Amino acid sequence: xxxxxxxxxxxxxxxxxxxxxxxxxxxxxxxxxxxxxxxxxxxxxxxxxxxxxxxxxxxxxxxxxxxxxxxxxxxxxxxxxxxxxxxxxxxxxxxxxxxxxxxxxxxxxxxxxxxxxxxxxxxxxxxxxxxxxxxxxxxxxxxxxxxxxxxxxxxxxxxxxxxxxxxxxxxxxxxxxxxxxxxxxxxxxxxxxxxxxxxxxxxxxxxxxxxxxxxxxxxxxxxxxxxxxxxxxxxxxxxxxxxxxxxxxxxxxxxxxxxxxxxxxxxxxxxxxxxxxxxxxxxxxxxxxxxxxxxxxxxxxxxxxxxxxxxxxxxxxxxxxxxxxxxxxxxxxxxxxxxxxxxxxxxxxxxxxxxxxxxxxxxxxxxxxxxxxxxxxxxxxxxxxxxxxxxxxxxxxxxxxxxxx
Numbered sequence: 001x002x003x004x005x006x007x008x009x010x011x012x013x014x015x016x017x018x019x020x021x022x023x024x025x026x027x028x029x030x031x032x033x034x035x036x037x038x039x040x041x042x043x044x045x046x047x048x049x050x051x052x053x054x055x056x057x058x059x060x061x062x063x064x065x066x067x068x069x070x071x072x073x074x075x076x077x078x079x080x081x082x083x084x085x086x087x088x089x090x091x092x093x094x095x096x097x098x099x100x101x102x103x104x105x106x107x108x109x110x111x112x113x114x115x116x117x118x119x120x121x122x123x124x125x126x127x128x129x130x131x132x133x134x135x136x137x138x139x140x141x142x143x144x145x146x147x148x149x150x151x152x153x154x155x156x157x158x159x160x161x162x163x164x165x166x167x168x169x170x171x172x173x174x175x176x177x178x179x180x181x182x183x184x185x186x187x188x189x190x191x192x193x194x195x196x197x198x199x200x201x202x203x204x205x206x207x208x209x210x211x212x213x214x215x216x217x218x219x220x221x222x223x224x225x226x227x228x229x230x231x232x233x234x235x236x237x238x239x240x241x242x243x244x245x246x247x248x249x250x251x252x253x254x255x256x257x258x259x260x261x262x263x264x265x266x267x268x269x270x271x272x273x274x275x276x277x278x279x280x281x282x283x284x285x286x287x288x289x290x291x292x293x294x295x296x297x298x299x300x301x302x303x304x305x306x307x308x309x310x311x312x313x314x315x316x317x318x319x320x321x322x323x324x325x326x327x328x329x330x331x332x333x334x335x336x337x338x339x340x341x342x343x344x345x346x347x348x349x350x351x352x353x354x355x356x357x358x359x360x361x362x363x364x365x366x367x368x369x370x371x372x373x374x375x376x377x378x379x380x381x382x383x384x385x386x387x388x389x390x391x392x393x394x395x396x397x398x399x400x401x402x403x404x405x
Contacts, residue, residue: 009158010194012173017138020148023130025079035148038073043234045071046205050229056083069201072109082114082122091124098128149177157268168241178269191231198237199244215262219270220302276390285384292329293385299327301389311391313367335379342369
């Protein structure tokens, strides 16, 4: 199947418009802090959420609203997480109720989320006062909505793909945010997706869950899982492909395209880790099971010592072997091969569990690049997996030391 990346994000899909503006949550008036995505018809809808036991009020409200697996739009703010805060659920409900009044829809027709500082009351009056202007500014321009969900992100994250299902052209578009509090099993990240595919809600939910598992749940920046993480998708059915009601060839095509889109956005999140200078990918091959490959790759990119070594451009295999050893994955140390790869070349540093002599200058050149792969071959089975992370820098501490200010 041919899948083509195209320009745009959520508005690359016909029938969807979006907007982003500054409503007053952030003190900096140059930063947009309120976002809206709205469809021209009711959509099948699905979402997956943080595994953190502490969940923000907007997530809990979205879970309730999506019990019917239908929605018209998504509203989100940055600058305040509306989590564990005075009046948090009341603020979330007031937001969707106000949006419903201005659109002649139901409050239950909207997905809602927030991101930012936890524990502080959300200035909901600023949001409700801005909703008319937000609706008036709806367009197919992607930058405003992508920027409005950013917190410490250094760049907006957008992507879109097109492909064919049963001879009909289908489009999927997405925007995402995430830079800190990022860890497998959802992180402090949003991914909001739109598509025109015609699919039953139950299968849409299964697809977004499976896709999140091979994308957003395989990234880590700092080991912290947030209270507000969400991946949500709206499917309008406007592509007019035959309804996907079973896991057939059409479902597989959709899932493949969805995975490509989400992996691209997930990589962007990992690359934009707070203070990061390098994107790190860990590929594990030759495992006895998928579980072993997954937990080992996640453990390596989550290790603070591995991340620090990548920042220091130090080809220290002890950091990698240590992270593998406490991962919980099964492997035979005497069979492990490790190498580092980047656009500057490849250097083998471990063979059958024993460190190799290597040229430190060559290793420094390989690790000096902005994208580095740690390649681990367990030489035991047929399973493989991957995870994405970033290096740990001085700036990470600086950013998080005074996050609230």
